[in-house]
Amino acid sequence: MGLDEHMHDVVVVGGGIVGLATAREILHRRPGTDVLLVEKEVEVAQHQSGHNSGVIHAGVYYAPGSLKARFCREGAARTRDYCTEKRIPFSDTGKLVVATNPAEVQWLDELTERARTNGLTVTPLTADALREREPHITGLAALHVAATGITDYPAVCRALASDISAAGGVVRTSTAVTAIAESAASVTLTLAENGWETVESARKVIVCAGLQADRLAAMSGLNQGANAFQIVPFRGEYYRLPDTRHDLIDALIYPVPDPEMPFLGVHLTRTIDGGITVGPNAVLGFSREGYRKGSISLRDVASLARFPGMWQVARTHWRTGLAEQRDSLRSQGYLDLVRRYCPELTVDDLLPEPAGIRAQAVLRDGTLVHDFLIRRTDRTTHVCNAPSPAATSAFPIAEHIVDLAEVAT
Secondary structure, eight states, X not given: XXXXXXXXXXXXXXXXXXXXXXXXXXXXXXXXXXXXXXXXXXXXXXXXXXXXXXXXXXXXXXXXXXXXXXXXXXXXXXXXXXXXXXXXXXXXXXXXXXXOSHHHHHHHHHHHXXXXXXXXXXXXXXXXXXXXXXXXXXXXXXXXXXXXXXXXXXXXXXXXXXXXXXXXXXXXXSEEEEXXXXXXXXXXXXXXETTEEEEEEEEEEEEOOGGGHHHHHHHTTOSOGGGXXXXXXXXXXXXXXOGGGTTSOSSEEEEOOOTTSSOOOSEEEEOTTSOEXXXXXXXXXXXXXXXXXXXXXXXXXXXXXXXXXXXXXXXXXXXXXXHHHHHHHOHHHHHHHHHTTOTTOOGGGOEEEXXXXXXXXXXXXXXXXXXXXXXXXXXXXXXXXXXXXXXXTHHHHHHHHHHHHTTTO
8 A cells, every 4th residue: 555545644563562552642632643553362361461460559569759659559540440441340458568587677668668658558567467467478577558459351352443443543463564765754564364465555563562572563674783682581470379278368469579580480370260379480582472381482482592681691690590490390489489388288289370571671681671672763662571460550641642743633
């Protein structure tokens, strides 16, 4: 299709929760805007948005002043409002972050101050108070975070897709972007759809590609040289407790996280269907979209091997990586992580549950990107790093993206 025949106002790439919320935000601000959202999978929410623990995060962990800290608290309230509006189930379960050794107690004190700096009301608990609140959980101290909850994020994504269609936008699935070409006046996308190649053009393009973010950023010339980043996939493996254990906890139970890593540790999470999951760990993945254990993509492995930042991560965090791989291979090792705060669980309690994959951006020097990362050209805006708590933060992230993209111009 030639540029003189038709040009969209905006094309959004990616049918996860951030892309969907962004397309919806554009149509909310400017009714009648020509918005096309393309998603390479057959349905929306097939990757991070549909493979997560379902938690509505409160914003405890994030560095004060960071985008995550700014957006998570507001996003949690907006998520609850949207779920209420759309009659999507959610529950305000609360969360306990449990310290099981003296070093964790010290970090828990720092975490308490960080949470309060971020505007959250949190309550420190002694070991006795923890045991009284959660009889099956043990620790030296804990932090109660009342503002944490759970919901059904795939249902949220489906509702957002319906909103886009109802507002006149188009959601086109089974459509992958294979090339991006930007000129002074427009952006041309080459699309692969059902074995056919088509071309669409737009005044602005917003890319929310998750596990493929680095590759699409490269198509726009935004991932080169010293500023290069790579998406490193970390498998988050889960188990589910049997029905007989569904009264084990009332709140979500988290360990104290490693402050040097962007992961929250293996936790017990109530799910919106009434179950309890155990996980996730953080195991280096050898396939960005391979959810089955042992999945390998030669393309993805080659990308990891060629990227200098990956080798620096390996040198810096090799002990943590080996421990994660060991516990992934041995359910007993995985169980030992949980038994630090829930000693009564046994290997027989760990039932199979689908894995998730975190799209973690790593810079060329080996830095793990902790905050949301967005890069731009004149006519494209790329969300380069948006792992957890992106689902919780989707609505304010979308507003921020639309502001940066200057869609009205």
